[in-house]
Amino acid sequence: MKVSAIITLKKDVLDPQGKVIHKTLDGMGFKDVNEVRQGKYFEIDVKENDPKKAQKIVEDMCNKLLANLVIENYKIIEIQ
Amino acid sequence: MKVSAIITLKKDVLDPQGKVIHKTLDGMGFKDVNEVRQGKYFEIDVKENDPKKAQKIVEDMCNKLLANLVIENYKIIEIQ
Numbered sequence: 008m009k010v011s012a013i014i015t016l017k018k019d020v021l022d023p024q025g026k027v028i029h030k031t032l033d034g035m036g037f038k039d040v041n042e043v044r045q046g047k048y049f050e051i052d053v054k055e056n057d058p059k060k061a062q063k064i065v066e067d068m069c070n071k072l073l074a075n076l077v078i079e080n081y082k083i084i085e086i087q
Numbered sequence: 088m089k090v091s092a093i094i095t096l097k098k099d100v101l102d103p104q105g106k107v108i109h110k111t112l113d114g115m116g117f118k119d120v121n122e123v124r125q126g127k128y129f130e131i132d133v134k135e136n137d138p139k140k141a142q143k144i145v146e147d148m149c150n151k152l153l154a155n156l157v158i159e160n161y162k163i164i165e166i167q
Contacts, residue, residue, distance in 0.1 A: 013093075013128050028129075032148060039134040039144070046128035048093050049108075052121035064119070068112060084164065 008053060008061040011085040012069055015046035020078045049073060058086045088133060088141040091165040092149055095126035100158045129153060138166045 016022050022044050029043040051068065055061040062083050069081040096102050102124050109123040131148065135141040142163050149161040 015128065015130070028153070031152060035152060037144070037148060041132035041134060042130075043132075044130040046130065048095065048126035048128040049105075050095070050122075050124040050126070052123075054119040054121060064117070068117060072111060072115060073108070 008055055008058060009085075009087050010051050010053060010061050010065040010083060012049045012051070012065055012073070012081055012083050013046055014049070014069065014074045014079050014081045015044065017078055017080055047073075062086055088135055088138060089165075089167050090131050090133060090141050090145040090163060092129045092131070092145055092153070092161055092163050093126055094129070094149065094154045094159050094161045095124065097158055097160055127153075142166055 025043040025045045028045065029040055032040055032043065049065075051065050053061050053064050055064060065083060066081075070076065074081040105123040105125045108125065109120055112120055112123065129145075131145050133141050133144050135144060145163060146161075150156065154161040
């Protein structure tokens with residue numbers, strides 16, 4: 008199954024990359040932007056046909072490698 | 088409205104970063120992985136209360152700045 012996960016910075020953590028994109032968009036004429044936050048996206052194809060088990064495997068990966076839980080959150084957004 | 092977009096490499100484009108993560112996961116004991124693809128995630132808060140208009144604005148941003156359409160695809164995944 009393919010499991011999609013998103014990793015984002017926690018709300019109170021500064022996102023300098025998002026700020027730069029915000030400024031760039033502003034310079035390009037996109038004036039009506041309040042905030043831009045950037046994150047990471049992973050699509051992991053695991054050899055597991057049970058969606059719940061596949062989700063658990065990917066959550067385990069996020070906890071152990073993909074996300075830095077001190078400053079980041081992860082969310083499984085799709086399993087297919 | 089907050090619009091969430093995902094930018095991924097097109098299917099036939101090599102993803103070296105995803106391969107490295109795949110190998111690292113393998114080394115950590117996650118043996119049942121077929122493939123890992125990495126992408127980018129953006130959460131853009133625009134001053135627009137109409138979801139359709141907000142989506143159009145962010146699609147425009149993806150076309151003009153956020154995505155490299157030669158090698159990447161973008162997808163709006165959430166508007167709230």
